[in-house]
Amino acid sequence: MIDAEGVVKRFGPRTILRGIDLRVETGETLVIIGGSGCGKSTFLKCVIGLHHPDGGKIVVDGIEVAKLKTEAEIADYRRRFGYLFQEGALFDSMTVWENISFGLRYLTDIPPGKYRSIASDCLALVGLKDVEDFKPSELSGGMKKRVALARAIAAQPSYILYDEPTTGLDPIMTDVIADLILDLQKQLKVTAIMVTHDMKAAYKVASRIAMFHEGKVLQVAHPDIIKISDNPYVRQFVDGKSEGPIKMKLKEFEAEGASNAHPDKAGS
Amino acid sequence: MISGAVGGLGRYILGAAEETGQFSFLVRSTFGWMTSYRIEWRQTLIQMVRIGVESLPVTAMTAFFTGMVLALQTGASSKHFFNEPLFVGTVVAFSLVMELAPVMTAIVVAGRAGAAIAAELGTMKVTEQIDALYTLGTDPIRYLVIPRFIAFMLVLPLLTVASDFTGIFGGYLVAHAKYQIPATVYWHDIVDQMEIRHFVHGFLKTFVFAAVVSLVSCFKGVTTRGGAEGVGKSTTAAVVISMVLILVLDYFATAVLNAFGIT
Numbered sequence: 001m002i003d004a005e006g007v008v009k010r011f012g013p014r015t016i017l018r019g020i021d022l023r024v025e026t027g028e029t030l031v032i033i034g035g036s037g038c039g040k041s042t043f044l045k046c047v048i049g050l051h052h053p054d055g056g057k058i059v060v061d062g063i064e065v066a067k068l069k070t071e072a073e074i075a076d077y078r079r080r081f082g083y084l085f086q087e088g089a090l091f092d093s094m095t096v097w098e099n100i101s102f103g104l105r106y107l108t109d110i111p112p113g114k115y116r117s118i119a120s121d122c123l124a125l126v127g128l129k130d131v132e133d134f135k136p137s138e139l140s141g142g143m144k145k146r147v148a149l150a151r152a153i154a155a156q157p158s159y160i161l162y163d164e165p166t167t168g169l170d171p172i173m174t175d176v177i178a179d180l181i182l183d184l185q186k187q188l189k190v191t192a193i194m195v196t197h198d199m200k201a202a203y204k205v206a207s208r209i210a211m212f213h214e215g216k217v218l219q220v221a222h223p224d225i226i227k228i229s230d231n232p233y234v235r236q237f238v239d240g241k242s243e244g245p246i247k248m249k250l251k252e253f254e255a256e257g258a259s260n261a262h263p264d265k266a267g268s
Numbered sequence: 269m270i271s272g273a274v275g276g277l278g279r280y281i282l283g284a285a286e287e288t289g290q291f292s293f294l295v296r297s298t299f300g301w302m303t304s305y306r307i308e309w310r311q312t313l314i315q316m317v318r319i320g321v322e323s324l325p326v327t328a329m330t331a332f333f334t335g336m337v338l339a340l341q342t343g344a345s346s347k348h349f350f351n352e353p354l355f356v357g358t359v360v361a362f363s364l365v366m367e368l369a370p371v372m373t374a375i376v377v378a379g380r381a382g383a384a385i386a387a388e389l390g391t392m393k394v395t396e397q398i399d400a401l402y403t404l405g406t407d408p409i410r411y412l413v414i415p416r417f418i419a420f421m422l423v424l425p426l427l428t429v430a431s432d433f434t435g436i437f438g439g440y441l442v443a444h445a446k447y448q449i450p451a452t453v454y455w456h457d458i459v460d461q462m463e464i465r466h467f468v469h470g471f472l473k474t475f476v477f478a479a480v481v482s483l484v485s486c487f488k489g490v491t492t493r494g495g496a497e498g499v500g501k502s503t504t505a506a507v508v509i510s511m512v513l514i515l516v517l518d519y520f521a522t523a524v525l526n527a528f529g530i531t
Contacts (some may be wrong), residue, residue: 050399078405089400092391106405151404 001026001061002047002159002191008055009042009215016042018215019056029185029192030220031202033237034212035246040195041086043212044161047193048081049074060159079107082152082160082190086167088144090136090151096123097132100151107155122150125187126180142173146180153184160184162194166201178204199238203227211237213246287491294487297409298417311415319381319416320423326380327373327427328434331364334372335435338363339442343449353447357457360439362466369431370470371518374477377424378510382485385416386506389489390499398490413486420482425474432470469530473521480517481510 002024009017016039024030032040045051047058049065058065060080068074090099100122101115110118119132126146136144145165152160165181166174178201185192185205196202202209203223210220211234219231229235236244301307338360343353389412392398398408436458443449488506492498525531 045399048403050402075405078403081403083400083403085396085400087395089396091397091400103404155405 002193003059004043004047004056005059006056007043007046007053007058009039009046009051010054016215017046017053020212020215020217022210022217022220024191024193025207026191027189028207029181029194029205031194031196031206031209031223032212033196033199033202033209035237036197038212039215040212041163044083044163044193044195048083048161049077075107079155080158082155082157084145084148084152084160084162084165086164088136088148090144090148092136094135095132096134096136096139096147099136099147100154103151103155118154119150122154123147125153125184126150127176142169142176145169145173145177149177149180149184153188153190156188158190160190160192162192162196164195164197166196166198174198174201175204177201181205199240290491291483291487294409294413294490295483297407298413298483301407301410301414302418306410307418308411308415311411312418315415315419316423318384319377319419320427323377323380323423323427324430327376327431330372330376331369331431331435332438334368335360335364335438335440336442338368338435339439340446343443343447347447353443353449355457355461356439356443356447356449357436357454358461360443361436361458361462364435364439365432365462365467366470367518369435370428370473370477371514373428373431374424374474374481374514375511377420377427378481378485378514379507381420382481382510383503383507385482385485386489386492386503387499389486390492390502393490393492394495394498408490412490413483416486417479417482420478421475424478424481425471428470428474432467465530469522469525472525472530473518476517476521477514480513484510484513 002022004020004022007017007020008015016037020039020043022030022043032043034040042051046053047060047065049068052066060077063073063077065077068077090096091102094102097116097119100119104110104115104118105112116132120129123129123131123146126149128143128146128150131139131143131147136147139147149165162181166177169177181192181194181201182205184190192205194202194205206223208220209223209226211218211226211231213233219226219229219234221229226234226238229238232245236246339356342356342359346352346354346356389398392412398412401408401411440451440454443454444451485506488502488509492502494501
């Protein structure tokens with residue numbers, strides 16, 4: 001179980017997370033939605049320990065992330081997680097199977113002789129075969145995402161964190177990846193947090209959906225509740241409308257630009 | 269306007285202080301990991317090939333022509349003053365072994381391998397590959413910085429020694445072809461005057477340069493921000509800072525070595 005209480009994260013003068021309270025139950029898939037820059041990915045990185053919160057705490061299976069001190073404690077914590085990065089973050093200099101088996105060396109005691117067969121098994125789980133010796137640059141966007149997914153599950157984590165797994169893919173591949181995530185949840189019985197903008201994928205894989213806005217949680221509910229939410233922010237986001245309480249930068253710019261460019265009109 | 273200038277100065281000082289702190293942290297972490305003896309030897313070997321073997325042709329060529337031009341200038345000057353080319357071998361060897369070979373080799377390697385390191389690590393940073401290393405159970409400093417640091421510390425002194433020899437050989441070719449100095453005379457000009465401490469003087473300085481170039485290049489790489497533009501800025505900064513520091517630290521290293529009588 002992942003339990004976040006009042007998580008605050010700042011980067012210089014900017015406060016990205018303003019007190020996130022969120023609980024992810026064992027076995028569920030929590031999908032975090034919200035506009036760009038609302039702190040979704042930052043929260044995910046706080047959970048795995050890539051960022052250290054400036055306030056609040058994150059507790060995973062009774063272990064508080066901020067209190068991990070020794071190398072062994074940190075290694076034991078990281079072993080619990082698989083992380084799928086937005087652009088895959090595959091290592092360019094390595095082949096597909098070297099990418100997938102990379103974490104096995106540091107996270108497990110599996111002998112190196114078995115790495116290649118494990119990589120092939122993981123590739124089969126994500127629907128790929130005969131690409132073990134390819135370099136990431138030789139793969140399509142969808143294949144890269146699947147290889148990155150194979151890498152995330154290779155060390156058999158208890159938790160998988162997906163950072164916008166469908167961004168940049170065509171609608172069919174988006175659905176394929178969503179199906180794949182759903183299959184993995186069923187087969188591996190992992191707990192997952194998925195960050196996405198894609199409502200179709202969110203409805204498909206989510207046990208619950210949490211809406212972030214300006215570093216705070218607006219609503220956490222079952223997908224069916226989110227679909228009919230009367231919260232105007234949630235409503236605007238799931239319907240994908242430009243009009244509503246969420247002010248996008250373009251609107252502010254247009255308003256500002258109009259008043260600057262046409263002072264006569266602004267004054268009239 | 270004054271408050272804006274003061275604010276700008278304040279931001280610059282804060283930025284510089286923050287960067288110095290981050291650099292100190294990287295240096296501390298590097299030595300911390302090294303003392304734990306958990307070194308990625310395979311990565312170190314790969315880096316030794318990239319930094320050392322692949323840089324050898326360009327450093328050797330630079331030293332070769334430096335030796336040639338030194339011999340040409342020395343021969344011409346001594347001919348002008350003494351009517352014959354005297355101590356060409358001595359001047360070429362002393363200049364190369366104590367100053368030019370260590371400094372020029374370090375500068376060439378900073379431009380070639382230092383830039384490559386900053387660009388590679390910078391690209392890894394902006395594409396989240398460095399974060400991926402962390403999530404896959406290894407520390408980026410252990411996996412990326414230490415192999416490059418050790419490789420630099422091992423290969424730069426060797427490259428410098430190679431530069432010493434190729435430079436002296438280049439000087440001999442000019443001394444022989446242009447001024448008809450026999451090989452025995454050229455060689456005796458060197459060995460009669462030079463002692464092992466002169467060689468040690470230049471050799472020890474290469475370790476300072478290796479540490480500076482490797483740590484600055486790695487630091488600029490892993491602290492890259494932004495996309496392609498950020499990688500470009502980091503690469504430029506890594507090379508410029510390394511080159512300036514090589515020349516600045518050359519003075520201080522020489523002063524320290526002189527104080528210890530290694531001169």
